[in-house]
Amino acid sequence: MTFRSFPGFIIALIFSTTICAEELQINPSHPNQYTVVKGDTLWDISAKFLNHPWQWPELWKNNAQIGNPNLIYPGDTIYFSIVNGKAQLSLTRNEQLYSSLSKANGPCVLKEDDLKHGRTEFLTSEDGKLLPCIREIPIKEAISLIPSSAIAKYLSSPKVVSENELNNSPYVIGFAGEHLLAGMGDRVYVRAIDSSDSFSYTTYRKGDTYTNPETGEILGYEAKYVADMKLEQAGDPATLLITKASGEIRMGDRIMLSPEEDINLNYFPKPPEQKILGSIISVLGGVSQIGQYNVVVIDKGVQDGIQIGHELDIYKRGKLTRDPYTTQKDAAVKLPDEQAGTLMVFRPFERISYALVMKAHHAIHILDKVQTP
Structure with missing residues (x-):
């Protein structure tokens, strides 16, 4: 399994100069300035200024006083302005020391202990003036696009397999x-x-069955991770040694080659180029109510054009109500669908996808619609 990750990877991508060529939709209740606090994400901050947070890079304006505008930290202040008729954002660092670093002869560095307990020794210039210090902040403290903890455990497991993959995979028939x-x-x-070409295998147990809510067609099966195994002897039956397990292995558990997935951790939210119209068909994590940062399953996948980072709007389906003045028997009027939130796809499969709810205006439910913004 391969993870593609870089220091500050999420931050760097969100400031990419590539942006959907769509007119900016400014949040009418935007603040004129906002100071970043611990726990903020770039998505949350951009939503304060924009109706569509993925348009953030178009607002960004490089500040000449900042050496690296791709990193935002708690304490930094973001300003909203109109320049030549165009909306822009600029940023001022909390520490006003970066521009003077090149002038310092060996600048001091304020570490975490200095911030907690104070610092008594400082460098001085030849004329006795104090030289500036910089504050050392680990790159991991920069705010991220999304809370990675919300999706971390779903990046490699469970997986979704077809009926053919499930039924034709080897299975446990006994224990030593x-x-x-x-x-x-x-x-x-x-x-x-029968083959000893591969030695690493993973044990899965059949989970939920995902179906199209309109047709009932099976879209795939959830395969829940159970254990890692090492092949000791090929054959029928083959002998495998359990090297890691999240629970007990049972008769009938399925065995598949260990995945060599290239897990993409680089997310740049954008709307799909084509029209997507689907539904939320499940929610992961054992929750009963769907809200912000819950992971849901939608009935659209790679074959429908879904890609990592695609953002879709969530709509609560309009209810059917009876017209109190109609004379027609069983007559009903469908109320309009109401937007309930926004989600971002982070792990697409062939016919379904895992997505993170980025914003929830109202309660979100299974069978709510998802569509291109």
């Missing part, structure tokens, strides 16, 4: 030592692995 269940360090017998 006459055990009824197995765990880490135990050996299991699997039917059947």
